Amino acid sequence: MQKFSFLRREAQIIRFVADWIKGDHTNRQIVLMLSLVVGLCSGLAAFVLKYLIEEIKDLLTNQFSLSETNGLYLIYPAVGILLTSLFVRYVVKDDISHGVTKILYAISRKRARIKSHNRWSSIVASSITIGFGGSVGAEAPIVLTGSAFGSVLGKRFNLPANTVMLLVGCGAAGAVAAIFKAPIAGVMFVLEVLMLDLNMASLLPLLVTCLTSVCVSYILYGTQSMFEFNLDKPFTIDIVPPCILLGIICGLVSLYFTRAMNWFEGIFGKMPSRWAKFVVGAVVLGTLIYFFPAMYGEGYDVISQLLGNANPSDIMHNTLFYGYHSSLLIYLGLVLIFKVFATTATNGGGGCGGVFAPTLFLGCIAGFIFANLWDGSLSLYLGDNGFLSPKNCALFGMAGLMSGVMHAPLTGIFLIAELTGGYDLFVPLMIVSVASYLTINTFEPHSIYAMRLARKGELITHDKDQAILTIINLKSQIETDYKQVEPDMDLGQLVKVITHAHRNIFPVTDHHGKFLGVVTLDSVRQYIFRPELYHRYTVATFMKDPPALLNTNDTLKIATQKFDETHAWNLPVVDDTRQFLGFVSRSGLFNSYREVLVNFSAE
Numbered sequence: 001m002q003k004f005s006f007l008r009r010e011a012q013i014i015r016f017v018a019d020w021i022k023g024d025h026t027n028r029q030i031v032l033m034l035s036l037v038v039g040l041c042s043g044l045a046a047f048v049l050k051y052l053i054e055e056i057k058d059l060l061t062n063q064f065s066l067s068e069t070n071g072l073y074l075i076y077p078a079v080g081i082l083l084t085s086l087f088v089r090y091v092v093k094d095d096i097s098h099g100v101t102k103i104l105y106a107i108s109r110k111r112a113r114i115k116s117h118n119r120w121s122s123i124v125a126s127s128i129t130i131g132f133g134g135s136v137g138a139e140a141p142i143v144l145t146g147s148a149f150g151s152v153l154g155k156r157f158n159l160p161a162n163t164v165m166l167l168v169g170c171g172a173a174g175a176v177a178a179i180f181k182a183p184i185a186g187v188m189f190v191l192e193v194l195m196l197d198l199n200m201a202s203l204l205p206l207l208v209t210c211l212t213s214v215c216v217s218y219i220l221y222g223t224q225s226m227f228e229f230n231l232d233k234p235f236t237i238d239i240v241p242p243c244i245l246l247g248i249i250c251g252l253v254s255l256y257f258t259r260a261m262n263w264f265e266g267i268f269g270k271m272p273s274r275w276a277k278f279v280v281g282a283v284v285l286g287t288l289i290y291f292f293p294a295m296y297g298e299g300y301d302v303i304s305q306l307l308g309n310a311n312p313s314d315i316m317h318n319t320l321f322y323g324y325h326s327s328l329l330i331y332l333g334l335v336l337i338f339k340v341f342a343t344t345a346t347n348g349g350g351g352c353g354g355v356f357a358p359t360l361f362l363g364c365i366a367g368f369i370f371a372n373l374w375d376g377s378l379s380l381y382l383g384d385n386g387f388l389s390p391k392n393c394a395l396f397g398m399a400g401l402m403s404g405v406m407h408a409p410l411t412g413i414f415l416i417a418e419l420t421g422g423y424d425l426f427v428p429l430m431i432v433s434v435a436s437y438l439t440i441n442t443f444e445p446h447s448i449y450a451m452r453l454a455r456k457g458e459l460i461t462h463d464k465d466q467a468i469l470t471i472i473n474l475k476s477q478i479e480t481d482y483k484q485v486e487p488d489m490d491l492g493q494l495v496k497v498i499t500h501a502h503r504n505i506f507p508v509t510d511h512h513g514k515f516l517g518v519v520t521l522d523s524v525r526q527y528i529f530r531p532e533l534y535h536r537y538t539v540a541t542f543m544k545d546p547p548a549l550l551n552t553n554d555t556l557k558i559a560t561q562k563f564d565e566t567h568a569w570n571l572p573v574v575d576d577t578r579q580f581l582g583f584v585s586r587s588g589l590f591n592s593y594r595e596v597l598v599n600f601s602a603e
Contacts, residue, residue, distance in 0.1 A: 028201075031163060034153050035170045035205035036212050041119075042146035042174030043216025049123045049142050050179065056131025057297055070318060073133070073290040077346070078282035080132025084125045085278060085350025092121045097347055099144035099354055100449040103172060103194060106151070112165040113155065118148035125352035135285060135295045135342035139179060140354020143189075146175030146213075169196045170209040178213035180226055182418035185411055186210040192408035193449060227300075228308045229420035233389040235427055242388060243428045246370050247400050247435020253336070253366050254404025254440045258448050260340045261355070268348030281349015288342045292335050293318040295342045299361035306368050306394045307420065329372055332365050355448060359405045360398045367397020392428070395420060399429045400436035407440070407447035409433040474556050477589055478573050478582040484509050485539050487516060491527060492534030494519070494542075505570055507580050508543045515572060515580040517543040546572050550584055559584060 060076055088096060094115065096102075099122060106114045122141035130138055150171030154164030169190040177186030187206050190196050271277045289295050294302045294315050302315055313325045321331045343358045371393035395416055402412035412433045417423050483501045485494055485508055497506065504521035523542045527533050547566035550559055550573045562571060563586050570583045 027159075027163070030157065031159075031166065031205050032208055034150075034157065034167060035208045037153060038146065038150045038167060038170045039174045039209040039212025040216060041149040042142075042171055042209065043178040043213035043220075045119075045123060045145045045149075046142050046175055046178035046213070046217065047220045049127055049138050049145075052123070052127035053130045053138060053297070056127065057133075060132065061296070071290070073293060073296070073318075074286040077133040077135075077285040077289055077296075078278075080129050080134050081281055081285070081346060081349045081351040082278060083132070084129045084134075084352050085274065087125055087128065088121075088350070088352065089274070092117060092125070094121075096122050096125060096141075096144070096352060098449075099140035100172075100193065102144060103147045103168065104450060106147075107165055107168065107194065107196075112151055112161060112168045114144070114148045114151035114168065116148065116152050118144050119152065120145070122148075122352065129346060129351035129353050130297050133285075133289055133296045134346040134351040134353055135289065135297070135299075135339065135358065136346045136351060136353020137298050137355060137357025137359075138353065139176065139356030141352060142175045142179055143172045143354075146171030146173075146178075165196065166202050166205060169194055169202070170205050173206050174209040174213035176415075177210035178217045180415060180419055181214055181217050181221070181223075182415050183207070183210035183214045185415035185418055186213075188411040188414050189408065192411050193406055193447065195450075225421045226419045227304055229391070229395065230309070231392075231424055233392055235425055239388060239428060240431060242370075242374055243396060243431040244435050246367060246393060246396055247432040248439050249370060250363060250366060250397055250400025250432060250436040251404045251439025253362065254401055254436060255443050257340050257355075257359070257362065257401075257405055258440075258444055261344050261448065264341060264344040265348060268344070274350065278349050281345040281351070284345035285342055285349065288338055288345075291320065292331075292338065292342075294331075294335050295339055298357040300357065303361060303364045303394075303398075306364050307391055312368070312390075329369055332369055336362060336365050336369070355405065359401045363398035363401030364394045365397070366401065367393035367395065370397065392425060395425060396428055396432040400432040403433035404436040404440040405448050407437065407450075409437045474550070474554055474559055474573075474584070475552060477556075477559075477584045479585060479588065480582040482507055482583055484513075484580065485519065486510065487538065487540040487543060489539045490535050491524070491537040491539075491541075492531070494524065494539055495528055495534065498524075498528070505583070507572055507583070508539060509580050513580055514578045515549075515574045518546050518572065519543055549574055551576070552581065556589070560589065563589070 060072070088094070094117065096118065102118075103114070106112055122144050126136075126138050126141035130136060147168045148171065150167030150169070151164060154167045159167070172194055173186035173190045175186075176189045177183045187203075187210060190206060196202065268277050268280070271280065304310070305315055306312055313328050316322055316324070316328065316331055319331070321327050339358060339362055343353075343355060346353060368390050371388040371390040374388050374393075375390075398419075399409075399412035399416040402415065403409040406412075409430075410433075413426070413429045416429055417426060482503055483497050483506055485497055485506050487508055487510070489497075494506075498521065506519045506521075508516045508519060510516060519539060519542045523544070527537065547568040548562040548571055550562065550571050552573060552575050559571070562568075568586070570585050572583055573581045575581060
């Protein structure tokens, strides 16, 4: 009874707050108040997730010996992805993987509607996965969590789709800002990765959410940067060439990461059962973490070691490389190669996590290796040692990989600067980020988040015309008030149908409703008033093929292309079995486009 009374009081409080927000306030004021609430929720959710991950990890690994490998590295990751997959299957009963891709899909195809369970399900699943050693990041799950808060609040207040979309963006921005203490990076993430238009109407709510969530993090974690970083070598103009080269290398590493992940995900996608995926994922992940414990969890402790004042060789603790300090670059190179397989095995085997942290992890390692190889080459051929700072280049590499993998150079620049307080290195951060982005963009036009939707034509972009064509669903444009006729009907029966019809075009179908062709009023007009011909001709006599056929799987962009190519005013729509569903009209599409354009552009 006490539990029910508590829930009742909680519901009353929520109702009171909702009624107050709905009071005598303008829509702009309501959005600002809701963006504040989203910031609070995102900040608290980020804290809970990070706390759970750290507590689980410390509980499982604090007794490990530093000088030798530990067999539990083979067991923990398997237990983690097993518990996560069981939780998702029997408790959540929904797919919660690929968090950022799900947000993009919700924006593109579901009017920014995200299921309410994502407010908590991703936190539980990812904390188990990562705490037990899953080689993924917590950022994509927490971004989905923050976006779910924005979507649910938008639905709760019956806001229009473009406002709900803005609140979803606020939730994502607040989550990034909270987990990294990086408010500007949160705004840039929404602009570049979620590809929402940024105007004065949307900028203020985003800033309110990011500042609120960051203040929550400051209260709970303190105001210090996420990573300790002391600038030991300031920027000089002579490091521009190696920065450009590092950016190109980061772009190529990003391409490898993207292509390898898609290939390995394809292998998991072809597996016949969940258990087969779990076994393969557990074996691959456990084996890799056993030999390379640096892959355990998010990998932020490795980043701290490479950026801080600790001995980088400490990364080889708990490994077969322990004590072999000269093998550090070889060890890091192997981690750079195999990390993508550990990340994919985690999610493919049933775990829950994102690629945000793995991207930063690999970028840090790539930059550190590059600096050491560059300085070694200079020392060998020019006698000049220490030309580049490994710590600085590790920082540059993080920005470069984020720019390449996520196609988000601004996010990479501002995030790394805010993560470490390394604002004095803005110029080299920009150089590496831009070079990396230009390199991967030559091979991959879309980010790792967006490419799945881009292949299906379901991705909203900054091209407003393309965005509107993506938002409008072809199925919603199908008109069904057409009288169907069959090919063996005679002209007299067709005339009776025409007298009761409101259209001048008639779909011809067989007895099972499969589409055969069309008959137009113009083709039979001259025979309508000649009764002596009613039994001489059949519908098949006047039937002809339409200029083009639309399929339910077609995007609106394909539909508009077919209208442009055929100059038709109406085109029939069929499914994969050629079952007739209705017609789409050019005028209907234009009216829907104009209506969405007004809403999409409204400030």
